[in-house]
Amino acid sequence: MNIDWSIVIGFLPALLNGAKITLYITVTGLIGGIALGAVIGLMRAYGGYILNTLAFIYVEIIRGTPIVVQVMFLYFALPVLVDIRIDPMTTAILAIVINAGAYVAEIVRGAVLSISKGLTEAGRAIGLPRWKVVVYIVGPLAFRRLIPPLGNQCIVSLKDTSLFIVIGVGELTRTGQEIMAANFRAVEIWTAVAVFYLIMTGTLSLLLRIIEKRMRIL
Amino acid sequence: MSAIIEFKNVSKHFGQLKVLDKVDLDINRGEVVVLIGPSGSGKSTLLRCINGLEMITSGDLLVDGMSVKGGNKTLREIRQEAGMVFQQFNLFPQMTALENVAFGQRHVRKMGRKAADNSAQELLEKVGLGDKSKHYPHELSGGQQQRVAIARALAIKPKVMLFDEPTSALDPELKQEVLNVMQKLAEEQMTMVVVTHEMSFAKQVGTRLIFMEHGKIAVDANPVDVIDNPPNDRMKDFLRHV
Ligand SMILES: Nc1ncnc2c1ncn2[C@@H]1O[C@H](COP(=O)(O)OP(=O)(O)OP(=O)(O)O)[C@@H](O)[C@H]1O
Ligand SMILES: [Mg+2]
Numbered sequence: 001m002n003i004d005w006s007i008v009i010g011f012l013p014a015l016l017n018g019a020k021i022t023l024y025i026t027v028t029g030l031i032g033g034i035a036l037g038a039v040i041g042l043m044r045a046y047g048g049y050i051l052n053t054l055a056f057i058y059v060e061i062i063r064g065t066p067i068v069v070q071v072m073f074l075y076f077a078l079p080v081l082v083d084i085r086i087d088p089m090t091t092a093i094l095a096i097v098i099n100a101g102a103y104v105a106e107i108v109r110g111a112v113l114s115i116s117k118g119l120t121e122a123g124r125a126i127g128l129p130r131w132k133v134v135v136y137i138v139g140p141l142a143f144r145r146l147i148p149p150l151g152n153q154c155i156v157s158l159k160d161t162s163l164f165i166v167i168g169v170g171e172l173t174r175t176g177q178e179i180m181a182a183n184f185r186a187v188e189i190w191t192a193v194a195v196f197y198l199i200m201t202g203t204l205s206l207l208l209r210i211i212e213k214r215m216r217i218l
Numbered sequence: 219m220s221a222i223i224e225f226k227n228v229s230k231h232f233g234q235l236k237v238l239d240k241v242d243l244d245i246n247r248g249e250v251v252v253l254i255g256p257s258g259s260g261k262s263t264l265l266r267c268i269n270g271l272e273m274i275t276s277g278d279l280l281v282d283g284m285s286v287k288g289g290n291k292t293l294r295e296i297r298q299e300a301g302m303v304f305q306q307f308n309l310f311p312q313m314t315a316l317e318n319v320a321f322g323q324r325h326v327r328k329m330g331r332k333a334a335d336n337s338a339q340e341l342l343e344k345v346g347l348g349d350k351s352k353h354y355p356h357e358l359s360g361g362q363q364q365r366v367a368i369a370r371a372l373a374i375k376p377k378v379m380l381f382d383e384p385t386s387a388l389d390p391e392l393k394q395e396v397l398n399v400m401q402k403l404a405e406e407q408m409t410m411v412v413v414t415h416e417m418s419f420a421k422q423v424g425t426r427l428i429f430m431e432h433g434k435i436a437v438d439a440n441p442v443d444v445i446d447n448p449p450n451d452r453m454k455d456f457l458r459h460v
Contacts, residue, residue, distance in 0.1 A: 121271055122308035122367075126322040126374050127297035129290075136325065140312050 004185075008192045011179050018175030019196045025089070025171060026158045029096025033157065034150070036097055037104020044109040046134070055105065062102035068163050071095045075167045092164040092171075100157045107149045111142040144215050151208035155201050162197075172196055222247050222378055222409055223268060223300075228277035230263055230433075237263045239433035240277070245411065247377075250404045252420040252441060253413045255430030256456055261413045264430070265380050268411070269300045282377060298326060301371030305383040307363040309355040315342060315366045316351035322374045341369040345399050361392030365399055372403075379403065381412040397423075415460045421445055429453045 008015075043055040062070065074095055079085045086094065115138045123133035162173035170178075176193035180186060221244035230238035237260045245251055253261045266272040267279055270286045270293040279286045281296045288296075309318050319338035323329040329337070342351050345365040355363050364384055371379060381400065385393040397419050404410060404423045414420065420427055420441045427444055429437035437449055448454040 116308070118304060118306050118308040119310065122302075122304065122310070122370075125269055125271065125297055125302040125304075126370065127294045127326040128322070129294060132325055136321070137310055 003187055005188060007183070007185055008188050011189065011192070014175055014179060015172065015192055015196055018170060018172035019200065021169065022158070022161050022171040022173075023200065025092045025096060025161045025164065025169070026154075029093045029161075030100055030154055030157055032093070032097035033100030034104050036101035038108050040101060040105035041108025041112065042134075044105060045112040059102045059105050062099055063106075067095065067099050067160055068166060070099060071164065071167060074098075088164070088167045088169045091167055092161065092169045095164070096157050096160065099160065100153060103153050103156075104150065107146060107153065108142070110149075111145040112138060114145055115141045147208065147211055147215065151204065151211075155204055158200060158204065159197065220247070221245060222282050223411070224278075224280040225264075226278045226280070228267065228279050229275050230260070230267060230272060231275045237433050238267065238274070241433070241435060243428075243435060243438075245378075245409065247409050248407045249426055250410045250412065250424050251426045251428060252424035253411060253428050253430060254415070254420070254456070254460070255428075255436075259430040260433040261430055262382050263433075265302075265382050265411060265413060268378075268380055269297050269302055271302075294326075298374050299376055300378045300380055301374055301376035302380045303364070303367050303371055303382065303384045305386050307355070307360070307367045307387070309363055309367055309370070311355050313354075314351065315347060315353050315355070315358065315369075318355070318366055319369045319373045322370060326374055338369070338373060341372055342366070344372075344402075345369045346395070359392060360388045361395045364388065364396045368396070368399055368403075378409045378411065381410065381414065383413050383415070385414065385416060417445055417457070417460060429456070 040055045040058060043051040044059070047055060071091065074086070075088070075091045119137055119141070120133055123137045124130070128136075161169075161171050164171055165174045165177060168174070172193060176189050180189050183189075223243070223245040225241045225243040228238055228241045229236065241264065253264065255261050263272055267274050267286065268281060274286060282299050284292050284296050284299075286293065286296060309315075310321065313321060316335060316338050319341055320331075320334040323334040323337060324331060327334075339348065339351055342348050345368055347362060347365055347369070350358060350362060350366075355366070358366065364387075368379075368384075384400070385396050388396065393416070397416060400410070400412070400419070401423050412419075412424070424441040427437070427439055427441035428435055429444075431452060437444060437453055439449070444453070445457065448457055
């Protein structure tokens with residue numbers, strides 16, 4: 001067995017490009033996922049029977065199926081069903097939006113419901129409209145409790161992008177696979193790929209720590 | 219004297235449970251009504267119906283002429299007329315004492331920041347906490363938190379103040395500072411409805427005592443008269459245990 005780390009240098013540009021695509025899918029997907037999750041989560045917490053039930057069904061379907069199945073469904077089943085064909089990149093982003101959205105929804109719902117009912121009542125009792133109670137009182141408090149689980153979900157979603165390999169998106173894992181197929185340098189390449197992931201998730205973790213520290217009041 | 223709060227045959231159910239049972243009650247301006255009764259008799263519910271935190275099931279309830287059934291906008295107006303103080307204080311933990319008091323003035327009374335801060339500071343001084351304005355709730359004792367909560371309710375310029383066991387969560391030595399603030403309010407002719415177990419407060423400050431039982435008003439009389447001479451055995455029994 002001869003291991004030669006120097007060969008990795010030659011593949012750095014390709015790996016870097018794969019990492020960029022990974023990051024792009026993660027960031028755009030999470031922006032959409034967090035927005036969607038916030039809406040669904042608020043529907044779960046404040047919606048009437050119908051909104052709440054719709055949101056509940058969505059969350060249960062997504063949480064109850066593997067993300068690979070969701071991707072396959074979007075990419076292969078949707079075109080058959082409704083004649084919509086989307087390219088692999090859009091599918092990947094959409095999959096993150098829909099998947100992260102469900103988990104974020106539960107995070108948002110949990111955070112909102114963890115804020116004591118008494119505070120909401122105190123807000124309403126001084127004559128605030130409901131939306132102001134949510135925006136000014138429950139929101140900021142819930143937000144602090146949201147940060148740790150939300151950060152966790154960001155890391156999970158980042159790693160989930162690796163399975164878009166199944167629809168041929170050229171993200172980091174796929175790039176590693178392609179290089180591998182050409183030169184069979186498994187140890188060097190997969191180590192390099194793992195390090196790239198670690199750098200990205202590590203940066204995210206660090207960022208989280210800093211934000212958490214800043215918001216320590218409560 | 220005209221009534222500022224009018225219960226007209228008000229009933230309140232939680233599902234099958236009847237908590238208020240055809241209550242008729244007029245409260246006039248300047249009255250200090252003390253509400254007592256066994257646990258579960260509906261005292262909190264009666265109070266919470268006044269500012270619409272609970273919706274009445276039937277009958278009608280008017281606050282300063284406005285019905286609690288008048289929709290969201292009317293309800294918000296009613297809440298500006300009727301301030302509430304809770305047993306658990308419920309101060310906004312992310313805001314300082316001053317911000318807690320100023321918040322309602324800015325967002326409900328639409329006062330500018332500076333004017334709101336000034337009048338919040340005055341209110342804090344009124345409840346004896348002028349030097350605590352920059353403190354967060356968790357940096358204050360229970361008695362201080364409750365006095366901030368009173369200032370917060372007063373900031374909306376209510377015509378009526380509703381108190382739900384304001385001293386029950388406090389250590390005995392902290393109760394008096396809150397009761398003193400309430401007494402001062404009463405002396406300024408504030409209309410007050412107070413659920414409390416403090417019988418000395420009821421006698422000294424109360425102008426009217428209501429004993430509730432099973433969602434009904436069982437006794438409605440002068441506090442001094444009935445506390446010393448309860449008109450029925452159930453009230454006598456209740457008073458022995460507070
Ligand atoms: N939101 C609610 N849902 C269902 N039942 C309720 C609700 N709020 C109160 N109740 C019930 O209504 C009854 C009256 O409650 P309420 O809080 O008005 O009593 P209370 O006189 O204030 O009692 P306490 O002295 O214990 O505070 C109780 O049996 C209580 O369990
Ligand atoms: Mg009660």
